[in-house]
Amino acid sequence: MKTNRAFYIGRFQPYQLGHHTVLQKIVDEVDEIVIGIGSAQRSHTMRDPFTAGERVMMVSRSLEELDTTFYVIPIMDMDWHAVWVSHVRSLTPPFNAVYSNNPLVIGLFSEAGIQVRRSPLYQRDEYSGTEIRRRMINDEKWEHLTTKAVAEVVKEVDGVQRLKNLSQSD
Secondary structure (H helix, E strand, O other): OOOOEEEEEEOOOOOOHHHHHHHHHHHOOOOEEEEEEOOOOOOOOOOOOOOHHHHHHHHHHHHOOOOOEEEEEEOOOOOOHHHHHHHHHHHOOOOOEEEOOOHHHHHHHHHOOOEEEOOOOOOOOOOOHHHHHHHHHOOOOOHHHOOHHHHHHHHHOOHHHHHHHHHOOO
């Protein structure tokens, strides 16, 4: 029997409960999931403060509670869209479905003949990396918008202080 394995990509800056809820729903539909850590080469900026390794830790530790096999793979950006799907496939275990709401991702995988399913959306206005990063900088409560594992990783890498440092001008 062929394994039903799906692919889901995000920047996860940081991984938050919206992502987690979406993955919980996807896991109900597939046997295994491949999570791509997008923009893996980016870190230490206001928009992308966490490294690929830190994001791998956030996602992997958060998914340990789910009863599924998962693979978390860093994927660097590639500004050559015609070969991006091949790039992704060269880095990941084989998959037969993609979950996304991103029009470019949907178009590229569809053109490659891979089944694309829309990701369920979950309170995107509340669960937003931009909002979480803003709250971190302003010393507002943010941990309730992430998993416990993410809050632990952010503390472990002193991520809040990193963001505060990045937000300062010279």
